[in-house]
Amino acid sequence: MENKWMRAALPALLIHGSIGTVYAWSVFKQSVADYIGASVPNVEWAFSIAILFLGLSAAVLGHFVEQDIKKSALLSTLFFVVGMIGTGFSIQHKSLIGIYIFYGVIMGIGLGIGYLTPVKNLMLWFKDNKGLGTGLAVAGFGLAKMIFSPIMVALTNSFGLWQMFIILAVVFAIMMLTGTALIRKPLNWHEEPLVNKFKPTAFLKNSTFIGIWIMFYLNITAGLAIISQEKDILADLTNAQGAVFSVAAITLVVSIDAFFNAAGRVGFATLSDHLKDRNSVYKLIFGISIIMSLLAYFLPDTSAAMPIILVATFFLINAGYGGGFSALPPLLSDRFGMKAISKIHGLALTAWAVAGLSGNQLASYIVHGLGMTYQTVFIVIAGLYLIAFLVSALVVKPTQMLVE
Template sequence: MENKWLRAALPALLIHGSIGTVYAWSVFKQAIADNIGQSVPNVEWAFSIAILFLGLSAAVLGPFVERDIKKSAMLSTAFFVVGMVGTGISIQQKSLVGIYIFYGVIMGIGLGIGYLTPVKNLMLWFKDNKGLGTGLAVAGFGLSKMIFSPIMMSLQKSAGLWQMFVILSVIFALMMLSGALLIRKPANWHEKPLKNRFSPMILIKNTNFIGIWLMFYLNITAGLAIISQEKDILSGLHNDSGSAVFSVAAIATIVSIDAFFNAAGRIGFATFSDRLRDRNTIYRIIFAMSLMMSLAAFFLPDASRLMPIVLVMTFFLINAGYGGGFSALPPLLADRFGMQAISKIHGVALTAWAAAGLSGNQLASFIVHGLKMPYQNVFIAIAVLYAIAYIIATWVVRPQQTLIQ
């Protein structure tokens, strides 16, 4: 049956809805640290390694994904599920190195292949609305965190921490295998070999690509700095009497709603970019919005009654802009470089995600845990990053095309 919802949208949601649980990291990182007797900064490297290998595997295996999306979906499933099971066993064995290997390296490879697999397929099926297509492709990441964060918290209490990973690995295996069986490129699309051998050097020498890479990197770094610390920041906010402003239940609810905004931003910003003369305008909107919210969260005193509201709204809007940055990227790259090698080009661009995985949550962890500074300083740090990203989006990324065929 040739149906874009069955052959493109649903498989994308099943695959990304599974691998997107990597963004629920803040829900269980403290529990892992307590369980294996390690500090949170040490455990934090597992998330950084996972994002690093996501970007590297996407860059290296972009040509493989381009050739056969069914095989790439299956390979992603294998790596991701083995990584989940191995992480559970490593926690049970109290092995930090095992967590680095399974959650970081193996699961990270599954993330990279799985992330790339549905994207071009959706742009092919939704050729007149590429932004909507890629928004659907990566919305599963945001929805995944919203759906599975409370499930993970419940499983930790009822079954145990390491058992949670094993149980979820079975669920994700079924979801991703279903996606692999359903996914299919349009019957009227025939892959044409490139006239010239694709080389990343073509992109590295291109000013537009460098600008896109840098603003993508800065948006992810700033977003991860907040996303990785949401639970800790909310827990650390107290009123004048010294009582916590947010209860555990309220924090769980906010984290889930954050994920909704992440998903909504992925669909909304990318879909809106379909209506713009230059899709790059969407990035200037995202950076300006995120910059203003970061400054508001930094300068408003803790004692202000508005602080909890501003803090929560900052999380919501930064999550929306963070998600929108991902979904708007493939159509922007297609506008600048054409569709013929888009999976390869997108894969190289995702190395920015790999680099940001080493700098985003580590930046926040260094400020809060290393320098022992208040969480507000994370907001001023990312405000600087958003300001630089806005400058790059305005003066470096230009409308010129460089078609790669």
């Protein structure tokens, strides 16, 4: 079938739905640490390295994705599947370095290529609703954790921890190869070479691109600071108020978070299709996040409304976190055109690479390094969201700099 659902949306969901399981690392990091005899903080670095290499590979290989999305989808499959298999055998041999290499570096490269591959294609097929198109793909990335986490737990219980990685490597290979076979650009789209050589350094001098990079980075950093600590924050509140959240309730909240993350990816990006300037959706995300963070900070732990406010804050920050990803490609295409969008998007994703290193560490440093309460994290991220709002309003201009 030659339509946007079979040639763009379904392949995107198959590819992103596979590579998005990188976010499930938090589900089994304790099990990995126990199995190989390492500390959880040391094991956590595997995830940070994966996000770092996602951003770096996206920036470096954007031109490759631009040229041939079938080859880039195939290369992404190769790196991601080899990374999964290598991670499984590294766990079996209790090699932390092996986990860093396979889960962090090799899978990370597969993530970067795979993340970029469907995005431009979706915007070409959904040319009148670019936000909806990218929202569908990036929603698959967000939903992957929610869908596969229980499957991973079941496989681990039935077959073993390292065996689970090998089994899922086969499943993801089938999914991603199917996506590779289906994905194709519209027949009426002809990829023309750029008139002027693409110069990444030119974007380092462009205030609008710099502004987009900064607000994207701040949204991820602030979001990760909360997302990475949700279980601990809820447990802390339970200790302050007594039996507020049981273990099962905390698990349920975290699971529903994944739904809001995915819903935000579709909702905010689709909303941007109906706004005069797509940048306005970021102001909305940051405004909501500021309000909720301040409420979570100033409301006393002992307040009866605190559990409700806290859960609502988690849900809305997750929605804004996801929406920041899906609204990015259409915003970049509005400012810089479609010709080199994969390269430009890849450059912007370096913000994700940096935020992947700083977001988790920010909350951990505030709580464990400085000995402050979890509520302090909320006032810090409220400040980050405020800076992001000001950058969006004052630095990201509506003027275009089309790449030809």
